[in-house]
Amino acid sequence: MIRYLLNKMLMAMHRRYDYDVRYLQEILQTDLPAFLKYLGFQMMAAHSANVPAEPLFAARVRAIIWDDCGPCTQLVVNMALEARVSPDRVRAMVEMDLDNLPESTALVARFTELVLAHNPEADELREQICALWGSKGLIAIAYSISSSRVYPALKYTLGYGHACSRVQVNDQTLAPTRSAEAQHG
Known part of the structure; x- marks a missing residue:
């Protein structure tokens, strides 16, 4: 039952x-x-502490793109839209277009990229994140980053990860991109 x-x-x-x-x-x-x-x-x-939805989705979107090339990314995009993150901001998250994100959201997107690349430049951004949301906020962002990576790992391990696909943000089709800048550190 x-x-x-x-x-x-x-x-x-x-x-x-x-x-x-x-x-x-x-x-x-x-x-x-x-x-x-x-x-x-x-x-x-789902833990969010005192961090607004938009920066948390920036962490989730950027983290999922590191490990997935479509379906899981689309799921996170759909959830961000459902949480009322504007399509323009979701699009900017997917494309790593920091100029079209508010400063705090861009900070989290860049931090996520640096963390996943094991780039020591993340240390400076971590301090900025703690200044905005404290240690509880940093933990919520850490959970968003790390948990987003579990789903593609499960899918691919069990044999359900397949072809890459583009991501839809409302009426626009995007190819998720990984930040090359974050990998150099």
Whole structure:
């Protein structure tokens, strides 16, 4: 019965976001305790502390682009739009167009890129983030960055990661780009 209800939840997610949930259904059907642990992980991924949605989505979008070339990125884009982040800002996040993001959102996008590249320049930005939102905000951003990377890893490990695709932001199709600047440090 519990598997049936959890599968209904997954199918609702599939319909809501047009997202392939087969890898999650496989976990649910194969190992219920493992799936319940996944649900616990969802609580961590949703943690926001005192950070507004837009900077958190900047972290999630930039982090997911490091590990995914389409479907998971599209899911995060759709969730950002659903959270009322403007399409122009979401587009700027996907394209790493920092000039078209508010300063705090651009800060988080750049920080995310530097963190994922293990670039020591992230240290300066970390201090700026703590000045804006404190240590609790930094933890929320850390959770956004790290948790976003789990989904593509699960999909590809279980054999559900496939062809790359472009990302839709309302009526515009984009090719997600990875910041080359962050890799040099």
